[in-house]
Structure formats: structure tokens, C-alpha cells
Amino acid sequence: MKQTTMDGTNGPAALKALQTEVDAWIHDVGVRYFDELTNMAMLTEEVGEVARIIARRYGEQSEKESDRDRDLGMELADVLFVVLCLANQTGVDLDAAWRERMAAKTQRDRARHAANPKLRKK
Numbered sequence: 245m246k247q248t249t250m251d252g253t254n255g256p257a258a259l260k261a262l263q264t265e266v267d268a269w270i271h272d273v274g275v276r277y278f279d280e281l282t283n284m285a286m287l288t289e290e291v292g293e294v295a296r297i298i299a300r301r302y303g304e305q306s307e308k309e310s311d312r313d314r315d316l317g318m319e320l321a322d323v324l325f326v327v328l329c330l331a332n333q334t335g336v337d338l339d340a341a342w343r344e345r346m347a348a349k350t351q352r353d354r355a356r357h358a359a360n361p362k363l364r365k366k
Contacts, residue, residue: 259338266328277333287326294319 270277278286297316300307331338357363 257339259342262324263328263332263338266325267332270329270332277329280330280333283326283330283333287323287330290319290322290326294323 277283293314294316297311297314297319299305300311301316328338330336331341
């Protein structure tokens with residue numbers, strides 16, 4: 245399944261480019277990858293920051309003044325960065341994994357979601 249992103253690049257190819265960009269950054273700026281367990285802890289921390297923004301900005305919790313200037317896009321980018329690091333250091337080809345996962349989800353969910361009355365537009 246070929247998908248084109250808003251900037252005209254192919255979705256999966258863009259993942260490979262991001263993995264390459266992160267690897268170059270790690271070697272040029274970051275010195276080396278943190279170990280996998282450290283990166284897993286960092287991923288959990290970054291996802292928590294995303295959850296905090298979502299819960300307070302879009303959920304029922306009130307947003308603290310100190311959180312109002314937090315940029316959701318930047319926090320999501322932090323999550324993506326750590327995911328890319330983990331993929332690189334564990335030898336995962338996210339292009340291939342993405343294509344395989346999307347094909348499986350499409351096959352599994354096409355009829356299921358279309359038949360779900362909870363998902364019909366109001």
C-alpha cells in the first residue's frame with residue numbers, strides 16, 4: 245500500500261529517512277545511543293508528557309499555567325525521536341514494519357470499523 249504524505253514523500257520512505265537522520269545526529273551530536281533500557285525509560289517519560297498535555301488540554305483536568313505553553317507537536321516529536329533511536333539500535337526497519345502493520349490492520353479492520361455503529365458520523 246503506497247501512501248503519499250502531505251509533503252509529497254512516500255510515507256514508509258520517510259520513516260527510513262528519519263531513521264537515517266536520527267542515526268547521523270546521534271553520531272555527530274549525541275556521541276552514542278543511550279542503552280536500550282535508558283531509551284525505554286525516556287520513551288515512557290516522553291509519552292507521559294504527551295498524556296499530560298492531552299489530559300489537561302482536551303480532557304477534563306484543568307490545565308496548569310505552567311503547561312499552557314507546552315507544544316504538543318514538540319512532545320510528539322520527542323516520542324518519535326526516541327522510537328527511532330530504539331528502532332535503530334535494535335535493528336528494526338520501521339519502513340518494513342510499518343508496511344506490514346498497515347497491511348494487517350487494513351485487512352483486519354476494514355469491515356469491522358465500517359460496520360461499527362459507534363463510528364458512524366453524527
